[in-house]
Amino acid sequence: MLLFNPLKNNPDYADPKTRELMQKVIDFFEAKGLKKIKADWHGKVWNHDFVDFMRDNQVFATLMTPAGYGDENSCWDTWRNAIFAEIVGFYGITYWYTFQVSMLGLVPVFTGSNEALKHKTAQLLKDGEVFAFGLSEKEHGADIYSSEMALTPQAGGTYLGNGRKYYIGNGNEAAITSMFGKMADTGDYVFFATNSKHAAYDCIRNTVNAPNYVAELALHDYPVTDADIMERGPKAWDNMLNTINVCKFNLGFGSLGLATHAFYEALDHAAGRELYG
Numbered sequence: 607m608l609l610f611n612p613l614k615n616n617p618d619y620a621d622p623k624t625r626e627l628m629q630k631v632i633d634f635f636e637a638k639g640l641k642k643i644k645a646d647w648h649g650k651v652w653n654h655d656f657v658d659f660m661r662d663n664q665v666f667a668t669l670m671t672p673a674g675y676g677d678e679n680s681c682w683d684t685w686r687n688a689i690f691a692e693i694v695g696f697y698g699i700t701y702w703y704t705f706q707v708s709m710l711g712l713v714p715v716f717t718g719s720n721e722a723l724k725h726k727t728a729q730l731l732k733d734g735e736v737f738a739f740g741l742s743e744k745e746h747g748a749d750i751y752s753s754e755m756a757l758t759p760q761a762g763g764t765y766l767g768n769g770r771k772y773y774i775g776n777g778n779e780a781a782i783t784s785m786f787g788k789m790a791d792t793g794d795y796v797f798f799a800t801n802s803k804h805a806a807y808d809c810i811r812n813t814v815n816a817p818n819y820v821a822e823l824a825l826h827d828y829p830v831t832d833a834d835i836m837e838r839g840p841k842a843w844d845n846m847l848n849t850i851n852v853c854k855f856n857l858g859f860g861s862l863g864l865a866t867h868a869f870y871e872a873l874d875h876a877a878g879r880e881l882y883g
């Protein structure tokens with residue numbers, strides 16, 4: 607078994623450009639240092655510094671823009687994303703979570719049928735934005751068939767979004783929160799894009815006492831047009847399940863990174879331990 611070693615940058619990369627990119631990520635965290643990483647954790651500081659670093663180095667744009675929508679090096683490579691999950695997990699669950707929920711927010715866009723929205727999202731990735739996945743609801747949890755978020759058609763072909771979501775990572779900052787719900791008139795499933803900074807998007811609170819922001823949020827007559835709709839009907843449901851399917855790999859690799867770092871810390875602690883010294 608290969609354990610990630612930041613001093614060797616030893617994962618099995620497919621190409622030198624990826625190695626270079628991952629080295630920059632490692633350098634960012636090594637420069638930040640364990641002391642500051644821990645201080646931010648205890649201070650419950652949201653990882654703006656990491657997000658800025660990602661923007662400056664086009665990390666999310668490279669890793670999560672499918673080929674053809676972004677720059678030459680941008681493509682969706684699950685192996686590469688898994689390695690990235692392991693590296694950021696190694697340095698802290700906060701950083702991993704910002705990545706993970708961004709990916710959860712992006713998959714409904716890129717598996718959807720709205721080409722214009724895909725190009726808009728690719729630009730948002732270049733701009734260094736983060737993303738969110740608005741699936742879970744407090745009253746329904748794992749029972750996603752019962753989702754109550756509703757999109758109500760208006761005269762003139764627009765819609766109003768209303769409903770609440772619970773446990774939505776990056777729900778405070780996301781340029782796009784991919785919102786899963788139902789059409790109020792037909793009951794068809796629908797995925798649509800919302801912006802966390804819109805006045806009709808109410809980011810109520812952080813549900814966790816941690817640096818991650820896991821939002822409880824509500825939409826109050828949030829205006830939506832066809833340009834915001836990613837998918838409707840059975841395909842919206844399939845895309846929702848597939849999003850979880852694609853992103854589940856990050857859970858395993860992120861955990862591997864966390865456990866590896868804990869192992870090194872335990873060895874270091876045991877090696878330098880002085881009882882009643």
Ligand SMILES: Cc1cc2nc3c(=O)[nH]c(=O)nc-3n(C[C@H](O)[C@H](O)[C@H](O)COP(=O)(O)OP(=O)(O)OC[C@H]3O[C@@H](n4cnc5c(N)ncnc54)[C@H](O)[C@@H]3O)c2cc1C
Pocket residue numbers: 707710739740741742744746747748749772773774775776814820
């Ligand atoms: C830290 C954190 C971050 C999260 N981030 C996000 C996010 O970014 N976006 C997002 O959309 N969600 C997010 N979630 C929500 C997560 O997906 C939910 O926790 C999950 O949907 C389960 O809901 P629940 O916790 O209310 O469990 P419950 O619904 O209470 O389920 C508890 C158990 O009962 C079972 N169960 C419940 N209903 C049924 C049923 N009808 N049939 C069979 N078994 C059932 C479940 O399988 C589970 O084992 C996050 C959660 C946490 C804790």
